[in-house]
Amino acid sequence: MTFRPDSAGSADDAADRRATEHAIAAEARRQMPDMVMIDPASGRSAASAATGAAIATRQTIAGAQFLHDGVQAIVDILEPDGDGWRIIAVRGSTKAKPDHLAALATQAWVAAANGLRITSVHVRHLDRDFTLDRSGDRGGLFVDTDVTAVVAPIVATQGARIGAAKALLTQSEPAAIVGDHCHAPYACAFVDHCHENLAAGPYWPVTILPRGAGKAFLRRGIDDLTLVPVEDLRSDTDRRVHRATMTGQVEHDPAGAAQAMAKWSYPRIWLDFETVSDAVPVWPGCSPYEQVPFQFVADVEAADHDIVRHEFLDLSGDDPRRACAEALAALPRTGAVIAWHARFERDVVLRLARAYHDLAAVLDDLAARIVDLLPVTRDHWYHRDQRGSWSIKAVLPTIAPHLDYATLAVRDGGDAVAAYREAVDVASTAGAPRRTRCRPAPLLRPGCRGDAGGCRTAD
Numbered sequence: 001m002t003f004r005p006d007s008a009g010s011a012d013d014a015a016d017r018r019a020t021e022h023a024i025a026a027e028a029r030r031q032m033p034d035m036v037m038i039d040p041a042s043g044r045s046a047a048s049a050a051t052g053a054a055i056a057t058r059q060t061i062a063g064a065q066f067l068h069d070g071v072q073a074i075v076d077i078l079e080p081d082g083d084g085w086r087i088i089a090v091r092g093s094t095k096a097k098p099d100h101l102a103a104l105a106t107q108a109w110v111a112a113a114n115g116l117r118i119t120s121v122h123v124r125h126l127d128r129d130f131t132l133d134r135s136g137d138r139g140g141l142f143v144d145t146d147v148t149a150v151v152a153p154i155v156a157t158q159g160a161r162i163g164a165a166k167a168l169l170t171q172s173e174p175a176a177i178v179g180d181h182c183h184a185p186y187a188c189a190f191v192d193h194c195h196e197n198l199a200a201g202p203y204w205p206v207t208i209l210p211r212g213a214g215k216a217f218l219r220r221g222i223d224d225l226t227l228v229p230v231e232d233l234r235s236d237t238d239r240r241v242h243r244a245t246m247t248g249q250v251e252h253d254p255a256g257a258a259q260a261m262a263k264w265s266y267p268r269i270w271l272d273f274e275t276v277s278d279a280v281p282v283w284p285g286c287s288p289y290e291q292v293p294f295q296f297v298a299d300v301e302a303a304d305h306d307i308v309r310h311e312f313l314d315l316s317g318d319d320p321r322r323a324c325a326e327a328l329a330a331l332p333r334t335g336a337v338i339a340w341h342a343r344f345e346r347d348v349v350l351r352l353a354r355a356y357h358d359l360a361a362v363l364d365d366l367a368a369r370i371v372d373l374l375p376v377t378r379d380h381w382y383h384r385d386q387r388g389s390w391s392i393k394a395v396l397p398t399i400a401p402h403l404d405y406a407t408l409a410v411r412d413g414g415d416a417v418a419a420y421r422e423a424v425d426v427a428s429t430a431g432a433p434r435r436t437r438c439r440p441a442p443l444l445r446p447g448c449r450g451d452a453g454g455c456r457t458a459d
Contacts, residue, residue, distance in 0.1 A: 003173045008189035019280045020092050027078070027138060027280050028090045028124060029062055035077070038063035044072070055085075055116070066110045071162055072161035077124070084119035087111065089145065092279045094288060096123035096145040099185045104147065104370055105154035105161075112155070120148045124286040132281040141280065141288070202226070204245050206387035209238050238380070244384045250398075258378040264336035264371055266303040271296060271339050271370070273348050274416040283319035285355050293322045293348050298331055316425035325352040329362040335369070340392045342372035 014417040029035060034129050038047050040063060046287040053060045056076075058078040077088035083148040091097075100123050108118045127143040168174070176194035183191070202224035206214035207223065213235070215422055227246055228398075233239045240251045275291040286292060298310040314320035328349065331337075339345035346367050353363035378390045383398035 002200075003169070004190075004193065007193040009192050009288050011190065013129065018345055019303050023278075023280050024092045024126070024211050026076070027088055030143060032062070032077070032144070033058060035060045035062045040074070049227075058177075062110075066107075066114045068110045068113035069159075069162065070166065071110055073105065073107040075107050076110065078111070081119045084117035085111070086119055087121045088124050089122070090124045090142075092126065094128040096125060096147055097185070099425075101151055101154060102145060103152050105158050108151060108155045109158040114337060121151045123148050126279060128288060131287050132284050135284055139278065155354045167302055193447060204384075208245070209233075209241060210388050210390075213238050240382050241384075241388060244382050248384060252380040253380040260376045260380070261371075264338065265334070266301065267335040268301040268334050269331055269337045270299040270301065270337055270371075271337050271345055272298075273345055274420070276420055283321070285319075285321075290351065291344075291348055292319075292321060293324045293352070295416070296328070298328075300332060300335075315420070315423045319350060321355055325356050325363060328352065328366060329359050331366065333362070333365065334341070337370045338365060338373050339370055342370045342374075346370045 029037070036048050036059045038049070038054075038061060040047065042050070044065065044067065044149070047063075048067060051064045051066065054064070058080045058137040061082065062076065063080040063306060064075040066073045066075070075087055079086040080086060087104065089100060089107070091100055093100075096119075098431070102307060104121050104123070108121055112118055122144045124142045124144050126141060130138075130141050132138065134334070174188075178194050178198065180195065182188050182190075188194075204225040206217040206223055206225045206228060207277055208214065209217075210319060213233075216224070217232075223229055224240060228242060230239065230242060233242055243249075244251045273293045274295040275293045277289045277291050278286075279288055281290065283292070294315075295313045298309070300310060301310045304305075306325040310327070310331060312324055314323055353360040353367065377395060381395070383395075385398050386394045389395075417418050
């Protein structure tokens with residue numbers, strides 16, 4: 001039920017999210033092979049009839065369908081529970097979340113209206129502590145969280161809520177109210193539609209101020225950063241952003257940056273990873289959503305500033321971690337290891353150290369030498385074209401326009417992961433040519449090279 005259904009768009013990550021949801025649902029069904037599967041493509045009448053037949057014989061059902069008062073509900077898993085039924089929603093998160101509750105309340109309300117006694121409501125989510133021991137053996141991947149108590153009050157008022165929504169649809173389309181809710185917990189499909197007729201905001205909005213500092217000014221009715229009184233800015237960072245915006249001059253403190261990096265010894269190793277993660281672990285030793293490195297670039301800079309590049313890229317489709325760990329262990333055993341947002345790189349290295357005990361000492365030492373260029377840049381560089389961001393994608397074009405990510409075939413981590421998945425997918429029509437092209441002249445490497453080279457440029 002919605003106004004203007006044809007105006008719905010699609011989020012940039014919608015395809016990836018759907019693929020993840022399908023993988024999780026398939027694994028949940030695989031672990032319960034005796035369930036009756038209701039075919040959603042069979043049509044509403046056939047699906048409802050199949051659901052009724054399975055309920056009559058007290059079978060566990062995947063995709064049970066119900067209809068009440070114009071509202072259709074599809075239940076991921078409907079399971080007999082004594083003389084009643086348990087509703088289970090399968091989700092790809094590692095915990096039950098507030099945004100799961102409304103859909104579960106609707107399912108429980110519609111199912112109860114169809115004569116079922118609902119004994120409990122659960123979210124079946126991924127266990128963050130699960131580790132795949134053997135390929136294909138994913139028993140224990142899921143854990144159930146009972147949300148019956150928190151869903152019950154919503155169910156009690158769901159009829160009135162749905163009635164109000166249906167009444168609203170008989171009236172004129174209400175004015176769109178935009179805000180943070182447009183993007184949380186997920187981007188709304190109507191974001192573009194609701195924003196297209198809004199008056200253009202200021203070129204330098206107060207929301208440029210980092211860490212949400214602009215919200216205080218919005219509450220005061222100030223939406224233009226150039227109109228903010230400088231004395232009302234509370235932090236040095238906010239004042240630097242404001243000053244650079246007003247003057248157009250770069251805020252650069254090379255002496256301060258040099259002092260901050262004075263103890264970063266040579267040879268300096270400028271390191272950047274690209275990683276892939278799967279909700280349903282593929283390789284033994286991995287956990288849900290674990291970041292698995294399939295590529296890194298390490299530029300080793302000598303004291304005379306001579307650069308030697310070390311690269312790793314695995315497109316075999318096999319577990320890349322061991323080969324990556326060995327390539328990292330071959331890097332120089334001394335010198336600072338420099339990364340942008342270093343916590344990520346450090347965590348990747350430490351996970352590899354835990355996975356391969358024979359390399360643990362070398363990798364632990366490498367991780368201990370990782371230092372972070374991001375805070376140095378944040379404290380000593382700002383160009384107003386960064387528009388309040390210190391991501392390397394925002395900083396790099398302001399320092400070295402010739403290294404702008406927009407000019408790269410693989411512009412960021414998302415592009416790199418998409419290219420990786422395509423390359424290792426032997427069933428993909430594009431996979432074979434991409435795999436061939438990647439090996440002699442990798443398309444994946446420019447983005448990773450950009451990060452490593454960008455870090456050096458920021459230095």
